[in-house]
Amino acid sequence: MRSNRYPTDPETSPGDRPHEGLPEALPDADPGQTPGEKQDDSGRLMLPVSFREWIRSFFSVFKRDFRSTRTAFLAVLLVFAALTATAVPLVKREMEKGEGNVRPPMTFSISIVDKGDSYFGTLFAKALEDVKYLDAVYADTFEQAKERLDRNEIILFFAIPPDLFEQTRTGSVRESVELYLNPQKPAEAGYIAVLIRQYYFAVDRLYSAVFGYQHQYEKLGGEEEESWRQATRQSLDAISAFFGKSRFAVDGRSPGSGALLHAGAGILMLFAFLPAMGVLAETRRRFGSDLENRITLISGRAVPALSRIVLGLWWWVVLVVPWLIVLRITGILQTIGPLTAVLAGVYLAGALLMLFVGRSKASAVTVFQTGWLIFFALLLSGGVLYPASLFPAWLSRGARLTPMYCAMEVVSQAMTDKGAVPSARLFLSFWPILPALLLAVTGMRRRRA
C-alpha cells in the first residue's frame, strides 16, 4: 500500500501549469485512481520506504536536532579538549617523577619505643626501613613518641618491653608489645592496626618455628648467644619481607588509592549516564508537539527517537572519550576498549529508559522530577556515588540486582586492573539494555492529545 514515488526525471517541472511551483512541481496522481494503488514512476511523493530513504530521512532529522545544540556542543567540546590537553602532561609529569622511585599512594611514619634499648628493637627498626609505605621510623622515648603522635607526625608507635628479647628466648612472653594509635587519624590508624594484627599471627608462627630450630641447634652444641642473635635476625628479616610486600602499597589496595579509583570510576559512570538526561529533556519537550507529529507522520516514530539517541551519543563521546584517552595516554589504562563498551552500554540503557519516561502523559515538571529521581536512584543503588560494598548487608545484596551495579563493578575493576575486564562480566553489564529497550518501544507507542 505504501509507496514512495518521486520524479525519476528532475526535468519534469510544471512550468506551464496554472499554479506554478509546489505541489504542482510534483506530477499529479490521477484523481480517478484508487489512492495507495501503485502508479507509474512519475507518481506522487510519499513516505520513506526503502532503507536508503529511511536513512536519508533519519539524517535530515538528526542534522536538524544537532543544529539546535551545535553551539553548546562545540563549547563543551572546546572545554573538554582544553582540560584533556592540560591533564595529560600534568599526569605524565607526575608519573615520570615517580619512575624509579615509585612511592606508594599512602605513606606513614611510625616510632619505636624500645624501653630496654635492646638488640631486638634495633633489628626491628632496621627491618622496617625497607618497608615501602613507611616514610620514617623513629627510635624515640615514650614521651617523644607521644609528642610526635600529638603533633600528628606519626600514625602509631610501638612500645617494646625492656626484657622482650630475653622473654622470647625462654619462650614465655609475659609483657606484650604495646601499640598506640593516632587519634586524629582513626580510619588510617585502625586500618594499619588491623594489618599489624594480621601480620602478628603470621610472624608468631614463623618466630616459633625459627626458635624451635634454634633450640635444636643449641642442643647440638652451637654457641648459644650468637645462635639466638642469628635466629632473631632471621625472624625479623622474614617479618620485613612480609611488610615489604609491595602488593598492599603499590597495587592500589590501600584506602587512599581505592577511594581515588572509585571516584574516577564514578565520574566516568556519571558522565556516561548524563547524556541520557538530555534525551529525556528533548523527548519531553517534543512529545505531542505539532512539529514532532508532522515528522512522525512522514518518517515514523523511530526516526525522531533514534535521532535523539544518536545526538546523546555525540554528547557521550564529548563527555567520556577525552577522559578515557587521558587514562590511556598516562598509562593508568593499558586498553580502553572494554571500558568504552561498558560506558556506552550505560548510556544506551539510560537513553532508552529516558525515552520511555519522556513520553509519559504526566506534566512536564512531574516527568523531569521522575527522570532525575531515577537518575540518582540508579547511581546510588549501583554504588556509583558510594561503594555498594559499604552498604548494610541487606542493601548490598539488593544493590547487586540494580541496573548500574554490574557496570560500576566492571568500571571499577577496569580502573584497578589497567583496563582489563573478564568477558563474562563485561557482557553481564549490558543486561539493562534489553528491558530498557522494551520500555522504550512501549513508550514510543504512546500518543498524546
Added chain:
Amino acid sequence: MINADINLKQSYEGLQVCGLTKVLRGAAILNGLSFDQPRGSIYGIAGDNGAGKSTLLKIMASILPPDGGQVSFCGIALSETAGWRSLIGYVPQEIALDDRLRVRETIEFWLSVRGIPAPIRKQIVKTAKSDPLISDFLDKPIRECSGGMARRVSLVVGLLGDPVLLLLDEPFAGADTRSRTMMMDRLRHLRSRGRTILLASHVEATMTNLCDRVMRLEDGHFPHEE
C-alpha cells in the same frame, strides 16, 4: 464503543467517517460522529474553541487513536496506519516549522524527511521559486516571516508529497487577507485536481466562502447534519 455494527460502504469513493468516538480525561470529545465526503471536495468543520475540531483532525491524521468508530478513504481504513499515512497531508494548528531555517531550507528539510534524494530535492526547491505562495521570501528565515507568510509555508509543507486527502487545522489563523486569498486559491485549485480537503476553523465566514459544505461540531457530533 461503536465499531462492530458499523459497516463502511467499501465502494464509496471518498472519505467516510462512521460513529467516531473519543474520550479524553473522562469527557467525550467526539460522540458517534459520522459524515461522508466525496473526493474532490472541500468540507469545513466549524465549532467553538474546545469543540473537538483539532481532536477530530488528529484522529484522522492517525496522531491520536479513536476510541470507537471507523474512518476510511476510498476503501483504505485509518487502522491501516502505513497505507493511510501515505494518503494524507496534515497541516497542524501550530506553525510547526523550525524557525531557524530559511523557507528554502524548510522545503528541503521536509523533502529529505520524506527520503527524497538530494538532486531531486534541489530540483523541487528550484521550482519553488515560481510558487506564488512562497516565491517572494524563499531566503527569509521562518522566524522573520510574518504570521501569514509562516502559514503559507506551513501549507506548502503539508502539500509536499501531493497528498490526496488534506487535513488542515486552522490553516488561516494569523494570516492577512492577501495570504488568506492566496491560500484559498491554492485549495480551490487542488479541489479541481480531485484532492479531498477537510479543514477546521472557528471562523465560519471564511469557510462558507471556500467550502462545499460546512459542518458545525457541537457536543461531539454534527447536530444539524444527522
